[in-house]
Amino acid sequence: MKGTITQEAVYQSLAKVMDPEIPVLNILELGMITEVTVGAESIEIKMIPTFAACPAIEVIKQQIRTAVEEDLHVPVTVIVDKTVQWNSNRLSPEAKEKLRNFRIAPPQILQGEVEMEMLEHTVCPHCGSENTYLRSPFGSTLCRAIHYCRNCGMMFEQFKPLS
Secondary structure (H helix, E strand, O other): OOOOOOHHHHHHHHOOOEOOOOOOOEOOOOOOEEEEEEOOOOEEEEEOOOOOOOOOHHHHHHHHHHHHHHHHOOOEEEEEOOOOOOOHHHOOHHHHHHHHHOOEEOOOOOOOOOOHHHHHOOOOOOOOOOOEEEEEOOOOOOOEEEEEEOOOOOEEEEEOOOO
């Protein structure tokens, strides 16, 4: 390995890996990385999907491998960390703001179990109104719900709160 590779360098590479379903968010903002181990001649990265049945897991693992190997020129192993379960509180404040700007309502902060009320009372990312209703708990992906805003008349998705 040429020179010493730092964890900071690995994280800089990881920041380039965008979520394939929400391309304005990177995997660090989503809280998907649980551990980075820089070895003498390789790097091991542990990650978690945002949803247990996420169809993009293999794509994301490959994108992680490609980004880090291209930037740092060492072999990279990506492992799905089965000791940690993703929850929506792992989203960074930057991720929540980017979701709003992308017109997806971010999830509320969870303290305990997910309640139906958390889906029903969602602020519209288009106009900021709280005068919205849950149209369907099932959106375009497993991690989203569909809402309607009575004020601006826009339909929008919400990134579901998950515990």
